[in-house]
Amino acid sequence: MADKKKRRRAAADSDSDSDTLQFKSKLKPDSNILQILKTLKSSAANTAASEKPRPLSELNLATACREVADLPLSSVQSTIESLALSLAHSILSGNGFSFSVPSRAAANQLYVPELDRIVLKDKSSIRPFANVSSVRKSTITTRIIQLIHQLCLKNIHVTKRDLFYTDVKLFQDQSHSDAILDDVSCILGCTRSSLNVVAAEKGVVVGRLIFSDNGDMIDCTKMGMGGKAIPPNIDRVGDMQSDALFILLVEKDAAYMRLAEDRFYNRFPCIIVTAKGQPDVATRLFLRKMKMELKLPVLALVDSDPYGLKILSVYGCGSKNMSYDSANLTTPDIKWLGVRPSDLDKYNIPEQCRLPMTEQDLKTGRDLLEEDFVKKNPGWVEELNLMVKSKQKAEIQALSSFGFQYLTEVYLPLKLQQQDWL
Amino acid sequence: MADKKKRRRAAADSDSDSDTLQFKSKLKPDSNILQILKTLKSSAANTAASEKPRPLSELNLATACREVADLPLSSVQSTIESLALSLAHSILSGNGFSFSVPSRAAANQLYVPELDRIVLKDKSSIRPFANVSSVRKSTITTRIIQLIHQLCLKNIHVTKRDLFYTDVKLFQDQSHSDAILDDVSCILGCTRSSLNVVAAEKGVVVGRLIFSDNGDMIDCTKMGMGGKAIPPNIDRVGDMQSDALFILLVEKDAAYMRLAEDRFYNRFPCIIVTAKGQPDVATRLFLRKMKMELKLPVLALVDSDPYGLKILSVYGCGSKNMSYDSANLTTPDIKWLGVRPSDLDKYNIPEQCRLPMTEQDLKTGRDLLEEDFVKKNPGWVEELNLMVKSKQKAEIQALSSFGFQYLTEVYLPLKLQQQDWL
Numbered sequence: 001m002a003d004k005k006k007r008r009r010a011a012a013d014s015d016s017d018s019d020t021l022q023f024k025s026k027l028k029p030d031s032n033i034l035q036i037l038k039t040l041k042s043s044a045a046n047t048a049a050s051e052k053p054r055p056l057s058e059l060n061l062a063t064a065c066r067e068v069a070d071l072p073l074s075s076v077q078s079t080i081e082s083l084a085l086s087l088a089h090s091i092l093s094g095n096g097f098s099f100s101v102p103s104r105a106a107a108n109q110l111y112v113p114e115l116d117r118i119v120l121k122d123k124s125s126i127r128p129f130a131n132v133s134s135v136r137k138s139t140i141t142t143r144i145i146q147l148i149h150q151l152c153l154k155n156i157h158v159t160k161r162d163l164f165y166t167d168v169k170l171f172q173d174q175s176h177s178d179a180i181l182d183d184v185s186c187i188l189g190c191t192r193s194s195l196n197v198v199a200a201e202k203g204v205v206v207g208r209l210i211f212s213d214n215g216d217m218i219d220c221t222k223m224g225m226g227g228k229a230i231p232p233n234i235d236r237v238g239d240m241q242s243d244a245l246f247i248l249l250v251e252k253d254a255a256y257m258r259l260a261e262d263r264f265y266n267r268f269p270c271i272i273v274t275a276k277g278q279p280d281v282a283t284r285l286f287l288r289k290m291k292m293e294l295k296l297p298v299l300a301l302v303d304s305d306p307y308g309l310k311i312l313s314v315y316g317c318g319s320k321n322m323s324y325d326s327a328n329l330t331t332p333d334i335k336w337l338g339v340r341p342s343d344l345d346k347y348n349i350p351e352q353c354r355l356p357m358t359e360q361d362l363k364t365g366r367d368l369l370e371e372d373f374v375k376k377n378p379g380w381v382e383e384l385n386l387m388v389k390s391k392q393k394a395e396i397q398a399l400s401s402f403g404f405q406y407l408t409e410v411y412l413p414l415k416l417q418q419q420d421w422l
Numbered sequence: 423m424a425d426k427k428k429r430r431r432a433a434a435d436s437d438s439d440s441d442t443l444q445f446k447s448k449l450k451p452d453s454n455i456l457q458i459l460k461t462l463k464s465s466a467a468n469t470a471a472s473e474k475p476r477p478l479s480e481l482n483l484a485t486a487c488r489e490v491a492d493l494p495l496s497s498v499q500s501t502i503e504s505l506a507l508s509l510a511h512s513i514l515s516g517n518g519f520s521f522s523v524p525s526r527a528a529a530n531q532l533y534v535p536e537l538d539r540i541v542l543k544d545k546s547s548i549r550p551f552a553n554v555s556s557v558r559k560s561t562i563t564t565r566i567i568q569l570i571h572q573l574c575l576k577n578i579h580v581t582k583r584d585l586f587y588t589d590v591k592l593f594q595d596q597s598h599s600d601a602i603l604d605d606v607s608c609i610l611g612c613t614r615s616s617l618n619v620v621a622a623e624k625g626v627v628v629g630r631l632i633f634s635d636n637g638d639m640i641d642c643t644k645m646g647m648g649g650k651a652i653p654p655n656i657d658r659v660g661d662m663q664s665d666a667l668f669i670l671l672v673e674k675d676a677a678y679m680r681l682a683e684d685r686f687y688n689r690f691p692c693i694i695v696t697a698k699g700q701p702d703v704a705t706r707l708f709l710r711k712m713k714m715e716l717k718l719p720v721l722a723l724v725d726s727d728p729y730g731l732k733i734l735s736v737y738g739c740g741s742k743n744m745s746y747d748s749a750n751l752t753t754p755d756i757k758w759l760g761v762r763p764s765d766l767d768k769y770n771i772p773e774q775c776r777l778p779m780t781e782q783d784l785k786t787g788r789d790l791l792e793e794d795f796v797k798k799n800p801g802w803v804e805e806l807n808l809m810v811k812s813k814q815k816a817e818i819q820a821l822s823s824f825g826f827q828y829l830t831e832v833y834l835p836l837k838l839q840q841q842d843w844l
Contacts, residue, residue: 150826151826154826157679158826159679159819161676161819162676162680163822164819165817165821165823166822167823168772168823198679204651213648214646215646216644223650224653224659225653228650229626229651231646231647233647233683253581254581350591352590352591400584401588401589401590404572404576404580
């Protein structure tokens with residue numbers, strides 16, 4: 001036994017070189033760090049209370065903007081029925097029929113600093129049926145609306161792919177039915193999830209969270225290492241309860257696994273969530289719901305490259321493609337915890353674990369510097385400038401060069417202790 | 423209310439065209455179908471009992487073959503320590519050191535019909551340290567073995583990416599450390615999961631299954647629509663219990679969602695599992711464990727294209743890349759339930775929902791016809807011939823052309839009733 005212990009110590013020492021020790025020695029007792037997190041949580045809760053989501057109408061913006069709402073199925077159904085009635089009236093009065101479709105083009109998008117997200121301006125176009133150039137699109141629009149009406153009656157969820165396959169002859173290509181599905185969201189003024197059309201699930205969640213999924217109570221501390229798959233249909237998620245102090249948003253699967261296996265959420269009460277790369281709609285909706293209902297701060301752990309920050313921004317401010325629904329898809333006030341460009345030198349990440357940025361990386365980085373949601377955060381601009389200047393990037397996994405558990409045992413605790421988020 | 427009901431009926435009728443009705447009318451009461459499934463289950467259990475997994479040694483094959491075993495961590499540790507001792511002896515006796523590495527080349531692979539899977543023949547090569555051409559590989563091999571030894575001592579799991587980042591200077595590229603990790607599995611004679619190196623998780627499971635994940639009991643009937651993420655580390659999965667009659671293996675996420683939302687497993691007691699596309703190691707191990715412990719028949723629902731059958735074959739017979747571990751990764755006796763090429767005409771899948779096969783598709787299809795694991799199943803050969811001849815493919819989602827719930831309400835029940843699997 002003593003022999004075994006000695007061997008364990010020897011192994012532990014072997015990956016504790018001077019760098020690891022240098023940072024480990026800075027760590028204070030967990031109770032100090034927990035105190036910091038409690039302060040963070042209550043300030044997040046206060047901000048949430050004072051910062052009532054402001055409706056667009058109150059902002060007095062120079063340009064009129066449009067947003068969609070999360071509607072219950074019965075409202076979607078009656079909205080469709082009213083629309084059908086008005087179209088029928090128009091036809092009967094000899095005017096044929098047409099849809100008024102909000103434009104989702106880049107020129108019709110606006111970043112609103114007060115809201116910290118992208119919204120849609122109010123430009124729309126008329127899509128008449130009796131016109132050679134728009135007859136196909138207006139037919140598809142009508143068919144999609146009819147299919148959505150069926151989903152309302154049956155109260156089931158389907159994927160975009162299912163929708164496409166119900167009328168391949170008309171839709172021809174899934175990109176056509178997908179695009180018009182977004183149009184239909186805008187026409188009806190409701191979110192895509194309200195239409196009961198869901199995306200494939202990708203995300204997982206583990207840690208101090210209890211919630212109901214389709215009527216089943218899920219305790220995410222009892223989900224082993226695999227975690228709970230995030231449900232594709234947010235409208236069947238509810239009853240969120242948690243004693244967590246923060247939400248840790250992780251970009252990559254590998255880092256998530258390390259945190260789940262080490263049960264990081266037991267040492268520092270938190271909820272750990274990942275979309276395994278690009279954020280999908282289900283994970284974005286789930287993160288927002290957690291933030292809103294539990295009023296917890298969100299700290300993000302992403303790769304130190306332009307895509308890491310871009311992913312953070314999609315969670316935070318929305319993607320351009322779905323800006324009409326940004327109010328429901330975005331999570332305000334996400335903090336950039338790491339891995340930040342300045343961490344590379346600060347934590348002595350070895351040269352060989354850093355990667356040179358490609359031309360494309362650099363271009364993406366420079367483009368991000370022009371984005372409003374980056375500009376409004378001077379700390380982010382500084383970090384991004386450093387990244388573009390040093391031309392170096394690094395993955396979260398680069399921390400493994402100091403030992404497999406460096407992430408959970410040194411890096412993250414130290415970051416939390418030093419309140420080192422932006 | 424009556425009005426609402428009428429509206430519902432009208433909507434239901436609208437997607438019940440003559441085709442749907444034609445097949446719906448063939449459906450017998452669920453009790454009949456359940457009886458068929460019970461018979462299927464008991465015959466699968468009997469087969470499992472009589473078909474004790476035969477060790478390679480008993481088969482008297484003309485060529486010697488090699489397999490790796492699932493070893494407990496302590497055995498991996500002691501195997502590494504013995505290996506280190508023997509290398510030290512070799513060095514001290516003035517012979518330097520070298521590894522004997524089993525070859526994983528295609529020429530060293532063999533399909534064994536008695537086992538119905540691919541195994542590795544016994545060719546190996548010597549990898550000496552004191553040789554310019556192999557010094558790098560033998561150094562990497564030594565380092566990987568040392569890192570695995572650390573994992574044994576700490577009893578933690580890491581990803582291949584983590585492993586790579588512990589010594590980027592030496593490994594240079596992840597493909598180098600990945601390849602040698604497989605070599606190390608073969609050298610130590612154990613599975614990659616025994617080495618505590620896991621792949622990212624991708625699969626989900628829902629339905630009549632209870633199991634423990636890292637000490638937590640998981641009830642997969644209480645996982646809502648999202649299901650439970652399949653854990654990356656199979657060695658922490660255990661205590662499987664189930665009252666299911668079969669396992670339904672689904673290729674795609676969309677079909678899985680339909681089945682989960684409709685709680686298909688409550689109408690026909692089953693366990694529904696998907697890897698969302700290409701089978702990953704964790705899902706393959708999990709499926710095998712379910713099949714072995716619960717002795718349930720496995721029915722596969724895949725796209726009607728060469729990749730659907732290929733995916734089925736990876737679950738069933740293994741991939742060439744990891745043939746050394748085929749005994750632990752493969753699930754014997756998977757039945758091809760659908761969507762099969764013959765279903766396209768049988769179920770009148772509309773022409774516009776079928777897609778023309780590309781040249782690459784046709785080549786993959788013809789290549790599959792040459793594979794031993796296809797040849798041994800005459801029914802599969804016939805279906806595959808039909809596919810290649812008709813040059814048509816179709817996704818599971820094509821069934822949505824008869825209504826969103828056609829899959830769960832008509833197609834699958836009818837398939838089960840008619841025992842229409844191969």
